[in-house]
Amino acid sequence: MSDNKTKSGADEATPHLEESKSHAIHAAEELRTAAAIKAKELREAASSGATRFKETASQRAGQAKDYAEHAWDDACTRAKDWQQTGESYVRENPLKAVVTAFGVGFVLGVLFRR
Numbered sequence: 770m771s772d773n774k775t776k777s778g779a780d781e782a783t784p785h786l787e788e789s790k791s792h793a794i795h796a797a798e799e800l801r802t803a804a805a806i807k808a809k810e811l812r813e814a815a816s817s818g819a820t821r822f823k824e825t826a827s828q829r830a831g832q833a834k835d836y837a838e839h840a841w842d843d844a845c846t847r848a849k850d851w852q853q854t855g856e857s858y859v860r861e862n863p864l865k866a867v868v869t870a871f872g873v874g875f876v877l878g879v880l881f882r883r
Contacts, residue, residue, distance in 0.1 A: 859866040
């Protein structure tokens with residue numbers, strides 16, 4: 770008789786076990802779907818952020834390039850101006866230019882000899 774009670778108790782537990790198992794499987798599938806959706810949202814957000822970063826970096830690089838080109842052009846212009854100023858000074862004062870060049874060369878020669 771106790772064997773019949775155990776058997777009927779097991780029979781009663783089986784539908785609950787199947788129902789719980791089905792519920793767990795369904796919950797796992799919902800969780801998997803939700804995780805896939807979140808993963809897709811994160812990929813899209815990361816892609817969007819990377820695109821914004823790339824655009825910003827590109828703009829900053831362009832600005833830096835423009836600044837460098839401007840600085841280079843300015844330096845070239847100043848160097849040409851100094852060259853022209855030096856040439857005109859030498860043409861107007863040749864003796865002073867030769868004496869100054871000799872003096873500077875002599876001082877540098879003494880300094881580098883030591």
